[in-house]
Amino acid sequence: MSSQAVLESASTAPKRGADFGRLHLWGKLLWPALALAILLAIDGICIRGFFSVSIVQGRLTGTLVDIFRYGAPVMVLSVGMTFVLATGGVDLSVGAIMALAGAIAAKAAMPTSLNGMGISPGSGIAIALLVSVLAGMWNGMSVAWLGMQPIVATLVLMVAGRGIARLCIGAANVPLSGTIWTALHNPHLTLPMAPIIVLIVAVVAGLLTRVTSIGLFVEALGGNPVASRYAGVRVGLITFMVYVFCGLCAGIAGIISSADVMIANASSTGMYMELDAILAVVIGGTALTGGRFSLVGSLIGALLIQTLQTTLIYKVPIQQTLVIKAVVVLAVCLLQSAEFRRKSLAVCARLGLSRTRKAAAQVAS
Amino acid sequence: MNTFRPLCLFLLAAAISCISISCNKHEASSGSGSKVVGFSQEDEESDWRTAESQSIKSEAQNRHIDLRFADAQEDQEKQIKAIRAFIAQRVNAIILAPRVETGWDQVLREAKNAKIPVVLVDRGVSAPEDLYVTLIASDFVEEGHRAADWLAKHTNGKARIVELQGTAGSAPAIDRHKGFADELAKYPDMKILASQDGDFQVSKGKEVMAAFLKSVGKENITAVYAHNDNMALGAIQAIQEAGLTPGKDIMVVSIDGIHAALQAILDGTINCVVECNPLLGPQAFDAIDDTLAGKTIPKRTVQKDELFDKSNLTPELLAKRKY
Numbered sequence: 001m002s003s004q005a006v007l008e009s010a011s012t013a014p015k016r017g018a019d020f021g022r023l024h025l026w027g028k029l030l031w032p033a034l035a036l037a038i039l040l041a042i043d044g045i046c047i048r049g050f051f052s053v054s055i056v057q058g059r060l061t062g063t064l065v066d067i068f069r070y071g072a073p074v075m076v077l078s079v080g081m082t083f084v085l086a087t088g089g090v091d092l093s094v095g096a097i098m099a100l101a102g103a104i105a106a107k108a109a110m111p112t113s114l115n116g117m118g119i120s121p122g123s124g125i126a127i128a129l130l131v132s133v134l135a136g137m138w139n140g141m142s143v144a145w146l147g148m149q150p151i152v153a154t155l156v157l158m159v160a161g162r163g164i165a166r167l168c169i170g171a172a173n174v175p176l177s178g179t180i181w182t183a184l185h186n187p188h189l190t191l192p193m194a195p196i197i198v199l200i201v202a203v204v205a206g207l208l209t210r211v212t213s214i215g216l217f218v219e220a221l222g223g224n225p226v227a228s229r230y231a232g233v234r235v236g237l238i239t240f241m242v243y244v245f246c247g248l249c250a251g252i253a254g255i256i257s258s259a260d261v262m263i264a265n266a267s268s269t270g271m272y273m274e275l276d277a278i279l280a281v282v283i284g285g286t287a288l289t290g291g292r293f294s295l296v297g298s299l300i301g302a303l304l305i306q307t308l309q310t311t312l313i314y315k316v317p318i319q320q321t322l323v324i325k326a327v328v329v330l331a332v333c334l335l336q337s338a339e340f341r342r343k344s345l346a347v348c349a350r351l352g353l354s355r356t357r358k359a360a361a362q363v364a365s
Numbered sequence: 366m367n368t369f370r371p372l373c374l375f376l377l378a379a380a381i382s383c384i385s386i387s388c389n390k391h392e393a394s395s396g397s398g399s400k401v402v403g404f405s406q407e408d409e410e411s412d413w414r415t416a417e418s419q420s421i422k423s424e425a426q427n428r429h430i431d432l433r434f435a436d437a438q439e440d441q442e443k444q445i446k447a448i449r450a451f452i453a454q455r456v457n458a459i460i461l462a463p464r465v466e467t468g469w470d471q472v473l474r475e476a477k478n479a480k481i482p483v484v485l486v487d488r489g490v491s492a493p494e495d496l497y498v499t500l501i502a503s504d505f506v507e508e509g510h511r512a513a514d515w516l517a518k519h520t521n522g523k524a525r526i527v528e529l530q531g532t533a534g535s536a537p538a539i540d541r542h543k544g545f546a547d548e549l550a551k552y553p554d555m556k557i558l559a560s561q562d563g564d565f566q567v568s569k570g571k572e573v574m575a576a577f578l579k580s581v582g583k584e585n586i587t588a589v590y591a592h593n594d595n596m597a598l599g600a601i602q603a604i605q606e607a608g609l610t611p612g613k614d615i616m617v618v619s620i621d622g623i624h625a626a627l628q629a630i631l632d633g634t635i636n637c638v639v640e641c642n643p644l645l646g647p648q649a650f651d652a653i654d655d656t657l658a659g660k661t662i663p664k665r666t667v668q669k670d671e672l673f674d675k676s677n678l679t680p681e682l683l684a685k686r687k688y
Contacts, residue, residue: 056608061606062579066575070575170415171414172412172415173567175625260568261598263567267410268565268569313561313572313577315580321562
């Protein structure tokens with residue numbers, strides 16, 4: 001029996017168990033989706049014209065469009081990060097890889113007179129994505145075969161990646177030009193390009209996990225690496241591939257966010273975005289300890305973060321934004337914790353019980 | 366075996382540090398003929414700060430001073446270590462571009478005890494004044510003042526403004542807001558309609574401006590005040606995407622004076638840039654020379670900043686600028 005068959009029979013053996021698993025996953029999706037719906041509802045009520053969408057100069061504009069557009073980098077990052085967290089790892093280097101990808105693409109397209117490589121912007125982007133994959137391979141190798149802790153292994157590139165990016169293009173803004181950058185910058189059929197790329201990345205990742213057995217292997221690995229190894233899963237290879245894919249996603253995110261402003265900047269591109277990406281995945285219901293994951297959940301998580309960000313810009317005075325952000329994130333995470341829900345229900349029940357008892361005592365007296 | 370590996374690593378580390386120490390000693394003795402100055406830069410995260418370092422390095426070269434440069438990469442701890450290293454190397458003076466305001470008392474006192482004068486550049490510290498020679502920096506409050514002043518003059522005192530603030534809690538963000546708001550209080554018809562954190566970044570500036578154009582309404586905004594040029598450059602893109610003309614429909618005023626922003630003045634998309642001059646090198650070394658010669662100098666040296674708009678900026682002038 002192949003390893004896949006073993007794992008599949010293990011996870012589906014009691015049919016009811018499998019159904020319960022699926023139900024459990026939908027249950028996990030319910031809370032972030034609910035939080036997003038509540039936030040959108042509040043926005044719809046409090047902000048006039050929040051849902052209105054119009055076309056200005058051949059460009060679909062509106063607050064919802066902005067949320068998809070400016071949330072795109074974190075959404076792409078969260079797709080890659082989902083797999084990494086599902087194996088029980090973490091990748092802190094994605095923000096730095098974003099900066100690196102933008103810097104390499106810019107450096108490649110700069111004319112040789114300015115110490116660039118003087119090649120076409122399109123090949124520049126290809127090289128940038130290749131470098132992102134290499135960065136992912138470095139992370140994957142450190143974790144899978146050198147046995148380093150993921151948080152430390154990826155910390156190396158988190159620090160060094162931005163340094164390399166600065167070596168390439170310095171601290172200044174480098175303007176980007178060329179047909180491919182304009183194509184990435186401008187809308188297509190009035191739709192902004194960034195969310196389209198997110199859709200493509202998400203669909204490819206979804207197909208990879210659900211049509212092939214990669215998703216199953218990743219979940220098995222995150223659930224119990226030792227058992228997976230005994231079942232014949234190539235643990236090292238899967239771990240390695242997961243970081244490589246995460247690196248590629250980070251590269252794509254870097255290109256998207258550079259194309260949005262048509263500027264490459266080694267210092268600010270992707271700054272602190274690794275934290276947003278990890279938060280998005282966790283809000284989406286994937287545990288930091290690994291195991292079952294949900295790509296849709298991660299995308300909802302990323303959208304939730306961006307919606308919150310936009311709401312804060314719209315409605316909250318600057319002095320309070322960080323506190324409010326923290327409170328909302330805390331609330332969403334608490335909602336998601338089964339332990340918290342059980343305990344709070346118990347407390348409510350006890351309060352209700354004591355009230356009825358008191359009422360009964362009053363009636364009796 | 367288990368104890369052997371760490372021991373090996375320890376010995377290796379010890380060997381490396383011995384070598385580096387002996388290198389340092391060698392350097393110090395080779396530069397004994399000329400003055401030795403240590404410079405602790407907090408980070409080189411922007412072209413502004415790179416220009417500042419460059420100014421100090423080239424001025425040191427001009428004056429034949431042996432400059433020891435340490436980039437702390439946004440880490441105050443590293444800056445403190447660098448200063449201690451400078452003290453150990455018995456440099457003649459130290460230049461410090463502090464990362465944050467607090468936490469410097471102890472290390473500055475160590476420098477004072479070693480009789481090494483410390484000159485602060487571009488940001489102040491909250492330590493007793495006798496611990497350093499002088500602070501050479503632009504006046505951020507004054508920059509905010511001048512931006513508001515310019516806007517009042519060119520709008521006849523009537524403007525509905527949105528503000529893109531710098532990183533929350535940073536000294537330039539606090540002071541540039543304060544200076545601007547204080548000056549605005551004189552003009553009853555000038556109001557800040559909205560104000561948010563743009564983190565000194567192009568992309569953030571664009572995102573926040575795009576939100577302002579919808580939340581405040583693009584017909585209600587007549588001017589943008591950005592705490593730095595990068596955010597202004599982002600805001601310009603957002604204004605253009607909303608179908609308006611930056612510089613005309615919405616006036617843009619910002620601070621710093623980087624090349625791209627001054628180019629934008631010539632292109633007509635930015636109306637006014639208040640300069641925050643990073644070329645502090647000459648003044649810093651003047652202060653060191655005076656102190657070592659026994660003169661007392663004022664605790665605050667204000668850097669002279671320009672104001673650029675269409676009336677005084679020419680392509681020739683832009684080509685001549687160093688950053």
